Amino acid sequence: MSSPVLSVRGLTTEFVTPAGVVKAVNDVSWDLFPGETLGVVGESGSGKSVTAMSILGLIQSPPGRITGGEILFEGRDLLTMPTKELRRLRGSEIGMIFQDPMTSLNPVLTVGAQISEALRLHDRKMSKDAARTRAVELLTMVGVPNPEGRFDQYPHEHSGGMRQRAMIAMAIANDPKVLIADEPTTALDVTIQAQVLDVLKTAKERTNAATILITHDLGLIAEHADRVVVMYGGKVVEVADVFSIFAAPRHPYTLGLMSSLPRLDVDLARLDPIPGAPPNLIDLPPGCSFHPRCRVSKGRELCRTEVPPLYDTGNGARAACHFSEEVPAEMAVVSREMGARLGSSGA
Ligand SMILES: Nc1ncnc2c1ncn2[C@@H]1O[C@H](COP(=O)(O)OP(=O)(O)O)[C@@H](O)[C@H]1O
Ligand code: SF4
Ligand SMILES: [Mg+2]
Known part of the structure; x- marks a missing residue:
């Protein structure tokens, strides 16, 4: 097997609250290999999102703190990387898609402006016109109808499904090596969910980004993941390929x-x-x-x-059970x- 593009090693993330220290992520380790889709599944509160936020350097401190571990992206530890560099990596090498697009889309900028900005932040020599052309291409690719018109609209003028497509366009704008999708369709209607998952799948295939698909829905895992990490109470309790997980x-x-x-x-x-x-x-x-x-x-x-x-x-499978x-x-x-x-x- 090739070497992992992302390795989480012993990650431990806590939140200090008035009731006590919440051990949200407790000594979590796994590898993400190039081109694969790694499903991370577990009930609500099992530490899936906190793992993703830790990788992305988005844990707010206080109340959060990462007390241990390493997150190696192509061999470099994201946890000790200067903030500026990490910010550059996010949005270029690592794309992200969240459940609520409004958390990552800026409400006061048009959708097109945001995609263009992501492109030009990564490639400073790209002209405004070139960025617009590329952004429209991306919107077309994710199935946004009338992409030229949509380019100049604000996020609130889009439906939930369209916003999610726009977020996928932004996430893949710079051909990331890693895509992190955290409950990307949980907030959508069932029919729209299927469409957006198809778009995500196409986006993944086009960019060949290694993808982390976080969900509480084992059905989605069955359909989209190659390997699976099962989380319970902030810990990894099982890791296996998708066939083994369901068969045995x-x-x-x-x-x-x-x-x-x-x-x-x-x-x-x-x-x-x-x-x-x-x-x-x-x-x-x-x-x-x-x-x-x-x-x-x-x-x-x-x-x-x-x-x-x-x-x-x-x-290659592991399970935390006596x-x-x-x-x-x-x-x-x-x-x-x-x-x-x-x-x-x-x-
Ligand atoms: N800012 C915070 N302050 C306190 N506790 C938090 C905070 N963010 C997350 N948690 C706790 O961390 C645990 C894991 O949360 P999370 O990773 O969001 O779960 P999920 O698997 O549903 O994504 C939960 O118990 C949650 O309440
Ligand atoms: S059998 Fe024991 S070790 Fe295994 S999951 Fe159940 S309680 Fe945990
Ligand atoms: Mg979550």
Whole structure:
């Protein structure tokens, strides 16, 4: 395998709050390889966005602070890079797409002006006219109808889906090596979601940027990711390629996420939500922080007392579970339970 374009190593990000220190990202490590789409998935509050914001140097301090780790972009640590240089990297080498385009689009500048500005910031010799031509090309590429007219409109004059397309255009304007998309379609209607994801996919293919797709939706992961990082309570609990994750998850939390996926063939919104609540990040449960919700643990002491490391589970996959070898059998049990329930509900 080629060397990673981005390596997160032992990243730890905290927030100091009146209630205590929130351990939002806790010793997180993973690699992003050129050209791949890495899916980062987990329930709300698991530390996905804080990881992205840490990579981008956008953690506000206070209340936030990065207390450990390295973020290596082509071998250079973003955490120790001068702010000016990091700002230049953001928007050229690293493109970003957020859930709410209004957080990255400036409301008082036209969409075209913003894309042009991104282009000219990167290439200072580019003329205004050349930037306009390129920006219109980009808007065309992301499927914005009447791109010439749209160029001169303000973000609020665009629908949510159009704004998201404009943000994708801006993110890929300078052919980034890395694209970070954090819940890029969560705020959109389902039909628009599919269109915007298609645009993102095309944009990714055109630029061949390695992409980090952050989502709480395992369905999106199945469709778009090559490899998957599963986060729980600020930690990575499983890493594997997308086929292995779905065919044979090795962490009980991943199994729980899978069995709570909505199914189109069944008239039930959520089949089997994971019982209990996400952990309190100020006061994590001792041992494995998933133990209060885990159906594999069966109350075993090891789960309550020892933090599981990310064990190698073969084929480059890893899972932070003391009993990961029991997960396949549990998956069979879950399938039988679901089958029985569906049978008795007449579905
Ligand atoms: N500015 C902040 N102050 C305090 N806590 C924060 C702040 N930003 C994020 N957090 C906490 O960090 C945790 C992880 O958040 P986040 O990364 O946004 O989760 P998600 O996986 O849903 O993207 C959450 O518990 C959240 O409340
Ligand atoms: S270590 Fe124990 S509690 Fe944690 S996921 Fe594995 S079986 Fe469940
Ligand atoms: Mg988030």
